[in-house]
Amino acid sequence: MARQGRSKSNGAQRRDRSEEVVKAAIKVFNEKGYASASIQDVADAVGVLKGSLYHYIESKEELLSRIFEASDRESFALMEESRKLDVSAVERLHWFARAWSLWYLENIERAAIYVNEWKHLTGARLKAVVKTRHEYEERVAEMIEAVKESGEASATLDVRYACYFILTAVNGLPTWYRRRGPDPAEQIAEVYADMIVAMVCHT
Amino acid sequence: MARQGRSKSNGAQRRDRSEEVVKAAIKVFNEKGYASASIQDVADAVGVLKGSLYHYIESKEELLSRIFEASDRESFALMEESRKLDVSAVERLHWFARAWSLWYLENIERAAIYVNEWKHLTGARLKAVVKTRHEYEERVAEMIEAVKESGEASATLDVRYACYFILTAVNGLPTWYRRRGPDPAEQIAEVYADMIVAMVCHT
Known part of the structure; x- marks a missing residue:
């Protein structure tokens, strides 16, 4: 602008x-x-x-907190967008996994702070971040549960562990991704979404 | 003893x-x-x-370094054990993924240090740890490549990204696992191995 x-x-x-x-x-x-x-x-x-x-x-911690607020706002917006799609449960999971991975890749510096520095928040700010994360985790779990209910995943899939597996793999993007790598972010996000859906649908 | x-x-x-x-x-x-x-x-x-x-x-850093050396020794031993098994490529990946996840779960405090504190090493110690990690990554990639060559994974599977996905998900175990959780470590390790193999064989 x-x-x-x-x-x-x-x-x-x-x-x-x-x-x-x-x-x-x-x-x-x-x-x-x-x-x-x-x-x-x-x-x-x-x-x-x-x-x-x-x-x-006011303080360094307030700055950190603002970074977290913006990240949460944006990742919840992606989640909301995925909910509004008129698609199957598995397509919704794929759309969300792609959009969410892409958000990480396109905001990799912020994502690294989000993943690594939350422990430095204190008091009410720490509580708020932990609460938000649990909410997010719940929503990802619900999305996986919906795939299971649709019959596209095995009835014995452990939704909780699948959820942790996915969250930690996406949270791990900042540990290895470099902007100057060989593949565009869109391609990596697509591969990640494919891997996530394969895991959910075939375990 | x-x-x-x-x-x-x-x-x-x-x-x-x-x-x-x-x-x-x-x-x-x-x-x-x-x-x-x-x-x-x-x-x-x-x-x-x-x-x-x-x-x-000699120093606090030497202590950290010793923790890393022991962890590397043990995880490379698991890798060696998996290579000696007379099984198919996909069975080898499953065996390794299970044993490796179980090592993390049974040594979760050490694993947390391994994942989170390596940046505090300096000089030759840091170089050694980074080199060891790359070697480990290469071996995990080779194991996935072998599954691909055996025809059990798609010919278009991106081994590099699959490898990152798996490494970060296993490295993420210390972020959520608690010893007093509802399921025994063996069960979680089995689920993780199933998820890893499903992802590799169905993406």
Whole structure:
């Protein structure tokens, strides 16, 4: 979206800058690790004085928390989209697995933070993230259960372990994926969706 | 193994104590995280003065490194055992996947350290661990390739991505497995092996 220069409201400018700060934090946390990164590093990445950053955020942990909120919002939106599709249970699982893997691949720095740094949240923020993850896990489990009920998976499939297996494999994408690898993200996401569906339908 | 009391040689006593130190380190690193844990914590867990610990180890990093060496030795032994079996490629993959998952489950604290703390190694130790992991990855890939060559998997299976998928799912066991869960480790390992083989043979 093109900047609107002087005609832009203060509120909009503030939101833009706030997003810029979160983007810089993703870069810094990913490169240095959350524990080693400082607010000063984020300020340097944005190109402002450390003091100015406190107009937009209260603490390093708030920054981490904002990264998580955005990631949760986006991955729940994918989940919602998959629910609205007028397709079979197995097609829904494939669509979701592809879209979800692709989200990871296209946001790999953020995904790495999401997977690795959640332990650094504390108190209510930690509770919220853990709760959200359990909800997500439940929804993935329901999607697998639906495939089982449709008769496309074995009646003896253990939905809970299949769910863990899939979640950890997708959460593992940041451990090996590099943007400059040989295959486009879309192709890898398609392969992952195929593998997930094969596992669910043939175990 | 029963202790042999006074008849035990100094060398054997030293080895016992050294193993005790590594065991305590596994416990401490797992509970506090490697970065937050101190040599003092390990000494407290063993029940000796910090100074005595330096008879057995040089540094906290050496302790971490020893944990990795033992884990690598044991997982390569499983790999070797699987190669010696007189079975089909797909049966070999199943045997290995089961034994490897079971190793993770039975050594879950050590496995968690193995998966999460390798970044804290430095220099030659880090290089050695990364090299070992690549070798392991190659061997898992060869095992999948053999299934493909045997005709039990599709000729279009992407061995590299299947390998990543499996490695990350097994590496993910420490994120969710708890020893007091409802199912015995053997059962979970069997389910994991079934899921891995289903994925490889039906994608």
